[in-house]
Amino acid sequence: MLHLAAAVGVGQSMYEPDYYTGTNNLGTAVLLKLLLQNPVKRLVVASSMSIYGEGLYRSTDGIDLIIDGCERTAEQLKAGIWEHYDGDGNRLAPIPTS
Ligand SMILES: NC(=O)c1ccc[n+]([C@@H]2O[C@H](COP(=O)([O-])OP(=O)(O)OC[C@H]3O[C@@H](n4cnc5c(N)ncnc54)[C@H](O)[C@@H]3O)[C@@H](O)[C@H]2O)c1
Structure with missing residues (x-):
């Protein structure tokens, strides 16, 4: 089951x-x-980085280093600098959330 019903509005909320x-x-x-009475095999709930957090990044200098917990x-x-950089000034690349 895919659950997408929601009141949406980051600001108004x-x-x-x-x-x-x-x-x-x-x-x-x-x-x-209701699903207790009518079980489904899997429930998928939409969310966003408000819940998941910043996500993972990978270095772009050829070293396959996964970086978690980046903060600005x-x-x-x-x-207004939104990208993340490593200590050497190399830009980090976002990768999918596991
Ligand atoms: N659009 C985005 O960028 C984005 C990003 C992250 C997460 N999400 C999540 O994805 C889901 C769908 O978002 P969307 O962008 O399609 O929004 P949307 O407003 O187009 O869809 C939400 C739907 O939920 C329905 N709904 C609201 N209250 C309800 C209630 N009490 N009972 C039944 N239905 C109700 C609305 O009528 C609407 O059709 C939400 O959970 C939202 O938080 C969306």
């Missing part, structure tokens, strides 16, 4: 948390309760 939490969390709980500094954010 910040000032209407009761509505978004009620629709998405309680709504999913209602679905899960306040200076990077102020300068």
Whole structure:
């Protein structure tokens, strides 16, 4: 089963948390309760990096190094630098979340 029903809105959910939490969390709980009576083999729920986190990166200098937990500094954010770089200034490449 693929569960895609949701109230969507990253910005609005910040000032209407009761509505978004009620629709998405309680709504999913209602679905899960119904699935107890009508089991499915697999339930796929859509999500995003808000839940998964930043994701993984790989170095681009030929060394196959997987990097987890990249963070942007306040200076990077102020300068609008969204890409990640290693300590030598090489740009990192995003790779699929496992
Ligand atoms: N579009 C994106 O970029 C993106 C990114 C990450 C995750 N998602 C997730 O993917 C899923 C689908 O998103 P979308 O972009 O297709 O949004 P969408 O608004 O097009 O689809 C959501 C659907 O859920 C329905 N819905 C809302 N409340 C409901 C309720 N109480 N009961 C039954 N149905 C209800 C809406 O009518 C709508 O058809 C969501 O869970 C969303 O959080 C979307």
